[in-house]
Amino acid sequence: MFDALAERLDSAWKKLRGQDKITDSNIQDALKDVRRALLEADVNLQVVKEFVAEVGEQAQGSQVLSGVRPGEQFVKIVHDELVKVMGESNVPLAVADSAPTIVLMAGLQGTGKTTATAKLALHLRKENRSALMVATDVYRPAAIDQLKTLGQQIEVPVFELGSDADPVEIARQGVEYAKTQGVDTVIIDTAGRLQIDQDMMAELARIKAVVQPHDTLLVVDAMTGQEAATLTQTFNEQIGISGAILTKLDGDSRGGAALSIRRISGAPIKFVGVGEKVEALQPFYPERMASRILGMGDVLTLVEKAQEEFDIADAEKMQQKIMEAKFDFTDFLKQTRLMKNMGSLGGLAKLIPGMNKISQEQLEQGEQQLKRSEAMINSMTTEERKNPEVLASSPSRRRRIAKGSGHSEKDVMRLVGDFQKMRGMMKQMGQGSFPGMGGMPGMGGMPGMGGMPGMGGMRGAGGGKKKKKANKKKKGFGQL
Template sequence: MFDALAERLEDAWKKLRGQDKISQANIQDALKEVRRALLSADVNLQVVKKFVADVETTAMGADVIAGVRPDQQFIKIVYDELVQVMGESNVPLAKADTSPTIVLMAGLQGTGKTTATAKLALHLGKENRSCLMVATDVYRPAAIDQLVTLGEQINIPVFEMGTDTNPVEIACQGVAHAKETGVDTVIIDTAGRLQIDAEMMAELAQIKDNVKPDEVLLVVDAMTGQEAATLTHTFNQQIGITGAILTKLDGDTRGGAALSVRQVSGQPIKFVGVGEKVEALQPFYPDRMASRILGMGDVLTLVEKAQEEIDMADAAQMQEKMLNAQFDFSDFLKQMRLLKNMGSLGGLMKLMPGMGKLSSDQLEKGEGKLKQTEAMINSMTAEERRNPDLLAGSPSRRRRIARGSGHSEREVSSLISEFTKMRSLMKQMGQGQMGGLPGMGGMGGMGGMGDMFGGGMGNRASQGWRGSGPTKKKKKAKKKKGFGQL
C-alpha cells in the first residue's frame, strides 16, 4: 500500500539534502517531484495543483528551525498538508439519540459492499453495539446467501425476505424488526450495479426516504484511484451521502483514492478495508494514513490491534517472566500465535516505523521462519518447552526435535541459541544493565530474535524511518536523521 508513492516522494526529499535552507530556487525541483508522485498515484489533478501550491506557500513562509535540515522541514510540511487534504481528523460513525441507528450502505458491484457491511457490523459489535444486517440486494445471485453466511460467521443476525420482495419493503420491515428487538444499529446492504444508472439511484432514494438513515456510506474500491473520488461526488450529488468506506486498501493501490475523496466529494472517509478477512476494517485517521504514506509506519493502529488480542493480566505476567528470564518456549509459542491473530506479518511490518520497505522476499522469508520455529517448538516435550536449558546440553534431544519437525539439527541448535540470547537480553533489561536502547537497535534485533524471524529483519527498525540501511560512512550522520526529531 502506497509503496510507489512513498518512493517517489523520497525523491523529493533528496532534492533538498545538502541545502542550508529552503529557498525559492531549491524548492522547485522538490515540488516537481511531489507533483509527479501524486499524479503517478492517480490523485485528482485539481487536488494535486492545490496541494503543491499550498506546500509551496507554507514552505516559503516557514521559519527556519535550528538543528533541522531543509529536507526534514519539507517532509513535515508535506505531512501536514497530507493530513489537511484527507480531512484533518477521524469522523466517527453517527449514533442516533433514539435507537436504532440506521446505516445505509451503497456502492457499485464488485467494491466489496456486502463484505463491508459484515465488517462494519463486527467492528460495531466490538464497541458493544448490537447490530442487525438487512439484506435488500434481490438482484445479484447469492447476495442474500453471502450476507447470511457472513452473519453466521460473526454471530450477527441477518434480516431477509428472499428475492421476491421489493427492496424498499425489506428495508422498512428490517428497521421495524430492529425496533421490536431492541437492536442498537441497523446496517442495510443495498443492491449495486456495474455502473451508475437511473434505476439504481431511484431505488436508493426510495429506501433512504422511507427509512431515514443516520448514515449513508458509499463503499468504493481504493484501486480505482481518483475514479473513487468522482464516484463519491456523483453519489453525494444525487443521493446525499455522509461518508465513504474505502475497500481493498491492502492491494496494489496507488493512493489516489485516499488523497482525493475528501477534496473532490466533500465527504469524509470513515473506514478503510485492509484485507479480505471480516476483521479487516479500520476507522480512517488522516494523520495515521499520512504517516504510512511517508513511510513512517502507524504505531497507534499497531497498538490498537494488539489491545484487541492481548489480555492485560496475561501481558503483565508475561512481562514479569521476561524480565526474570523465566520466559520459555511455551510463552514464545503463545506470542507467535498472538501475532498471527493480529494479521499477516507483512501487514504488521508496514505499521512499524522503518519496516515499510521490506521486500516481498524478506516478508516471505519471515513468514517461513515463523512456521519453521513453530514446527520445532511443537516437536518439543512439555518439559523441554518449560525448561529450554534441557536442550542446550543434549544433542539427542535436539536430534529428536529435528526429526519430528522436519528440519535439520543445525536449525534446531540455532533456534535454541537465539532463544537463549534473547532471554539473556531480557534479563539485562530487567536488571537495568542496558543503559537504554538507543535508536531501537536492541529492540529491533531482540538479541538475535530478528534472525529467528528471517535473517535480521528486526534490525531494519534501527535504520531510520525511510527503511534503508546506512552505509558505514554514513552511520554517524544517520543518528541525527529521522522525522521524530521534528
C-alpha cells in the same frame, strides 16, 4: 499500498539534504518530484495542482527552525498538507439520539459492499453496540446467502424476506424489527450495479426516504484510483451520502482514491478495508494515513490492534517472566500466534516507525523463519519447551525434534542458541539495563528473525485504556 508513492516522495526529500535552508531554487526540484509522485499514484489532477501549490507556498514562506534540516521541515509541510487534503480528523459513525441508529450501505457491484456491511457490524460489536444486518439485494444471485453466512461467522443476525420481496419493504420491516428487538444499529445492505443507472439511484432514494438513515455510506474500491472520488461525488450529488468506506486498501492500489475523495466529493472517508478477513476494517484517521505514506509508521493503529488480541493480565505475567528469564518456548509460541492474529509481518512492520525500508524479500524470509521455528517447537515435548536448556546438552533430543519437524539438527541447535541469547537480552531490557523496546516475539533478537534488525518489540505501551469487547475477545495492551 502507497509503497511507490512513498519511494517517490523520499526522492524529493533527498533534493534538500545537505542544504542550509529552503530557497525558491532548491525547492522547485522537490516540488516536481512531489507532483510526479502524486500523479503516478492516480491522484486527481486538480487535487495535485492545489496540493503542490499549497506546499510550495508554505515551504517558501517558512523559516527554517534552529536544529531542523530543510528536508525535515519540508516533510513536515507535506505531511500537514496530506492531512488537510484527506480531511484533517476522523469522522466517526453517527449515533442516533434514540435507537436504532440506521446505516445505509450503497455502492457499485464488486466493491465489496456486502463484506463491508459485515465488517462494520463486527466493528460495532467490538464497541459493545448490537447490530442487525438487513439484506435488500434481491438481484445479485446468492447476495442474501452471502450476508447470512457472514452474519453466522460474526454472530450478528440478518433480517431478510427472500429474493421476491420489494427491497424498500425489506428495509422498512428490518428497521421495525430492530426496534422491537432493542437493537442498537441497523445496517442495510443494498443492491449494486455494474455502473450507475437511474433504476439503482431511484431504488436507493426510495429506501433512504422510507428508513431515513443517520448515515449513508458509499463503499468504493481503492483500486479504481481517482475514479473513486468521481463516483463518490456523483452519489453525493444524486442521493446524498455522509461518508465513504474505502475497500481493498491493502492491495496494489496507488493511493489516489484516499487522497482525492474528500477534496473532490466533500464526503469524508470513515472507514478503510485493509484485508479480506472480516476483522480487517479500520476507522480512517487522515493523520495516521499521512504518517504511513511518509514512512513514519502508525504506532497508534499498532497499539489498537494489540489491544484487540492481548489480555492485560497475561501481558503482566509475561513481563514478569521476561524479567526473571523464565520466558520459554511455550510463551514464544503463544505470542507468535497472537501476533499473527494482528496481521501479516509485513503489515505490522509498516506500522512501526523506520521499518518501511525493510525489503519484501526480508519480510518473506522472516515469515518463513518463523514458520520453521514454530514447526520445531511443535515437535518438542512439554518439558523441552519449558526448559530449553535440556536441548543444549542432549543431541538425541535435538535429532528427534529435527526429524519430527523436517529440519536439520543444526537448525534446532541454532534455534535453541538464539532463544537463550534472546532470553538473556530480554531480561536485561526488562531490568532497564539494555536499550530497546523488548517484548514482541519474532522480531529482532527472536529465533530465526536475524534478517530483521531493529525490531525488538514493544514494551511499556500498556498505559492506554482497556477496551471492553462484546465478542468476548481479549482486552488490554501491556506487553507484546
